[in-house]
Amino acid sequence: MAIASTAPAVPHEGQFARFWKRLRRRKAALAGLVFIVIVILAAILAPMIAQFDPLAQDYTAIRQPPTALHWFGTDELGRDIFARIVFGARASMLAGVISLSIALAIGVPFGLAAGYFGGWIDLSISRVVDAMLAIPFLILAIALAAFLGPSLTNSMIAIGVTAAPLFVRLTRGQVLSVKAEDYVAAARSLGNPHWRVAFRHILPNVLPALIVQATLALAAAITSEASLSFLGLGQQPPAPSWGSMLNTAQRSLSNAPWVAVWPGMMIFLTVLSFNLLGDGMRDALDPRSR
Amino acid sequence: MTRLIARRLIELIPTLLILSVIIFLLQRLLPGDPAIALAGDDSDPELLEQIRRQYNLDQPLPIQYLSWIGGVLHGDLGNSMRLGRPVLDLILDRLPVTLQLAVMAMFFALVVGLTAGIISAIKQGTIWDYLANIVALAGISLPNFWMGIMMILFFSVMLGWLPASGYVSPAEDLQRSLLSLLMPAIVLGSGIAGVIMRHTRSAMLQALESDYVRTARAKGLFESRVVIRHAMRNALTPVITLGALEFGGLLGGAVLTEQIFNIPGFGKLIVDAVYNRDYAVVQGVVLVTAIVYVGMSLLADIGYVLANPRLRE
Numbered sequence: 001m002a003i004a005s006t007a008p009a010v011p012h013e014g015q016f017a018r019f020w021k022r023l024r025r026r027k028a029a030l031a032g033l034v035f036i037v038i039v040i041l042a043a044i045l046a047p048m049i050a051q052f053d054p055l056a057q058d059y060t061a062i063r064q065p066p067t068a069l070h071w072f073g074t075d076e077l078g079r080d081i082f083a084r085i086v087f088g089a090r091a092s093m094l095a096g097v098i099s100l101s102i103a104l105a106i107g108v109p110f111g112l113a114a115g116y117f118g119g120w121i122d123l124s125i126s127r128v129v130d131a132m133l134a135i136p137f138l139i140l141a142i143a144l145a146a147f148l149g150p151s152l153t154n155s156m157i158a159i160g161v162t163a164a165p166l167f168v169r170l171t172r173g174q175v176l177s178v179k180a181e182d183y184v185a186a187a188r189s190l191g192n193p194h195w196r197v198a199f200r201h202i203l204p205n206v207l208p209a210l211i212v213q214a215t216l217a218l219a220a221a222i223t224s225e226a227s228l229s230f231l232g233l234g235q236q237p238p239a240p241s242w243g244s245m246l247n248t249a250q251r252s253l254s255n256a257p258w259v260a261v262w263p264g265m266m267i268f269l270t271v272l273s274f275n276l277l278g279d280g281m282r283d284a285l286d287p288r289s290r
Numbered sequence: 291m292t293r294l295i296a297r298r299l300i301e302l303i304p305t306l307l308i309l310s311v312i313i314f315l316l317q318r319l320l321p322g323d324p325a326i327a328l329a330g331d332d333s334d335p336e337l338l339e340q341i342r343r344q345y346n347l348d349q350p351l352p353i354q355y356l357s358w359i360g361g362v363l364h365g366d367l368g369n370s371m372r373l374g375r376p377v378l379d380l381i382l383d384r385l386p387v388t389l390q391l392a393v394m395a396m397f398f399a400l401v402v403g404l405t406a407g408i409i410s411a412i413k414q415g416t417i418w419d420y421l422a423n424i425v426a427l428a429g430i431s432l433p434n435f436w437m438g439i440m441m442i443l444f445f446s447v448m449l450g451w452l453p454a455s456g457y458v459s460p461a462e463d464l465q466r467s468l469l470s471l472l473m474p475a476i477v478l479g480s481g482i483a484g485v486i487m488r489h490t491r492s493a494m495l496q497a498l499e500s501d502y503v504r505t506a507r508a509k510g511l512f513e514s515r516v517v518i519r520h521a522m523r524n525a526l527t528p529v530i531t532l533g534a535l536e537f538g539g540l541l542g543g544a545v546l547t548e549q550i551f552n553i554p555g556f557g558k559l560i561v562d563a564v565y566n567r568d569y570a571v572v573q574g575v576v577l578v579t580a581i582v583y584v585g586m587s588l589l590a591d592i593g594y595v596l597a598n599p600r601l602r603e
Contacts, residue, residue, distance in 0.1 A: 127305060127308055128312075130305045131305050131306075131308035131309040131312055131580075132312065134305065134309055134580045134583050134584050134587075135309070135576055135580045135583070136538060136539050136541055136542025136583060138545055138546070139541065139542045139545065139575070139576055142545060142560060142564060142572075143316055143560075143572050143573075143576045144319065146569075146572055147316050147317065147569070147572070148319055219431065226435075227435065227546055230435050230546065231545075231546070231549065231564070232565070233564065246435060246436060246439065250439060253439065253443055254447045257447075260436075260440070260443065261440075264433065264436030264439065264440065265436075267433045267436060268428075268431060268432055268433060268436060271433065272428065275430060275431050279427075
């Protein structure tokens with residue numbers, strides 16, 4: 001199609017190869033990526049990796065330090081911490097991915113509309129975004145989760161809705177700069193409808209910035225889910241989640257500190273990995289760093 | 291200058307209006323009958339009727355909003371269902387505690403973030419630069435509730451140096467008050483210290499490469515004078531603005547910190563209200579936090595203009 005040739009559109013294979021080559025040079029980003037892949041695999045293969053049922057209580061093995069049998073020790077109900085960490089990865093990863101999807105599903109179309117159409121549409125969307133961003137992230141997420149009712153699903157909705165304004169603002173800003181390009185004017189002058197210009201010609205060109213932000217937002221979403229679960233508003237007991245494990249671990253800090261070490265360490269390393277990957281991707285996509 | 295403040299204040303009106311609508315609508319998220327949700331499942335019909343009248347739940351939504359916002363504008367944020375006290379009183383009781391914690395956290399974040407950022411920029415590419423970057427990223431990635439738990443484990447349980455929880459008012463004993471908030475302030479400030487460090491580093495690197503710094507060096511000034519008088523002064527303006535903006539965000543972080551260290555502040559108030567389904571308190575806390583945040587953004591804007599003579603005209 002003639003239009004396709006006027007737009008640089010989606011980065012083609014060559015651009016992806018160049019991006020990957022640049023990303024590969026960033027050791028920290030690569031280490032982050034490897035750790036993320038391991039956590040995802042652990043979450044998927046949890047029943048095969050864990051030797052114990054994460055919910056099975058054993059009153060003969062309460063608060064045992066790490067041993068050859070229980071690698072990470074046991075908790076106050078004698079449950080195997082390693083099994084709970086591995087199964088807890090499911091809650092964290094699921095919460096990260098689903099809340100991010102909600103944020104993108106709301107944020108990108110509204111940002112696209114605000115940036116593309118301008119005028120009163122932009123003004124109204126931007127005002128709502130300003131208002132939502134005036135409420136600190138965690139306070140809004142807590143309030144939403146509290147009113148929706150405590151559960152993992154509701155905490156994911158709360159985090160997704162709270163993160164959406166960030167994507168509206170980012171998409172809007174990106175669209176405003178892309179909109180002025182010649183190929184957009186060319187696409188319009190050839191008679192393409194607005195939706196086609198927005199989705200086929202503008203959206204693919206704002207994708208790189210969105211992907212970088214999404215990677216960093218995943219880190220924030222995982223921390224937020226852990227925070228809500230820590231407060232009792234996310235994953236409900238006895239189902240395992242890293243945040244709720246930390247909540248119960250607080251009570252046995254003096255006689256079983258290992259119960260608090262592992263879940264926190266996992267949240268930290270996972271969030272750090274996403275931040276390293278996000279930073280690396282941003283550098284790899286930055287034309288100045290080529 | 292006055293015109294700028296007036297313009298920013300006028301611009302804030304629609305934002306605050308939409309904000310109030312969002313916060314009002316939070317209550318509509320409650321599943322089922324809000325009166326039952328507020329009073330509990332087993333409440334008697336008379337109490338339910340009283341709640342419906344009190345909150346105008348029997349009226350159409352726009353009327354409910356107008357009545358609510360009318361109360362808010364007169365300082366009436368409703369009453370706490372559990373404590374039976376006006377929400378505004380509860381918030382005003384707790385706010386000084388959280389503000390003390392937030393000021394201490396911001397002090398820690400500025401001292402650590404600015405120092406590490408400046409050293410990192412001056413020593414770019416050295417081990418100090420890498421070390422500062424790693425610590426900054428760790429500070430940003432560390433979940434503050436875990437950091438809090440680990441600090442309690444190390445400094446309170448194992449070493450016995452600092453109190454594990456609780457709060458002492460500065461009016462009662464200043465030294466004990468500062469000690470009681472030392473760990474919470476470090477926990478709360480560590481993430482912002484990381485953000486400030488990264489911004490300071492990049493602003494300093496930009497300033498050190500600028501023409502005016504080259505001119506200052508060409509004049510034969512000492513490097514310390516070039517860094518302190520020329521580069522730092524220009525680089526730090528946006529960082530201070532960032533600090534003002536982040537201060538509002540500290541109120542969000544305070545929720546978890548106050549919960550871990552059992553500090554009777556603003557954050558603990560919202561968590562306790564959530565546990566007790568005290569929704570008027572939740573709404574009130576969200577509203578006041580947002581107003582503080584908007585106020586801090588306004589101050590940041592004004593500060594930015596004051597610090598930048600070119601914007602003053």
